Amino acid sequence: MSKFYCQSCGMPISKDPHHGGLEKDGTRSSRYCSFCYNDGEFVQKDITLEQMQGVVLEQLLKSKMPRLLVRIYVRNIKKLSRWKTK
Ligand SMILES: [Zn+2]
Secondary structure (H helix, E strand, C coil), X not given: CCCCECCCCCCEHHHCCCCCXXXXXXXXXXXXXXXXXXXXXXXXXXXXXXXXXXXXXXXXXXXXCCHHHHHHHHHHHHHCCCCCCC
16 A cells, blocks of 8 residues: 555545644654644554554445445555554
8 A cells, every 4th residue: 555545544545634643743754644643643542453453444334335345445454554563
């Protein structure tokens, strides 16, 4: 995935109404969206990959994305840099 996707949840940064989370110094993060990241740290610090996949799955099913695409999208979350070390 490119750097233009949030490296925590996979959402395109362009779809983020705030265009990225905030760093501690007030600049916009180019790596994480505003839902995942704020004030230089993750909003949900202790969320596991499985929990994140569950949250994203629910959101995407609500958005009426085709189920096959949802499955691919959710499977790819583990490739994002936030989760790669595990
Ligand atoms: Zn995110």
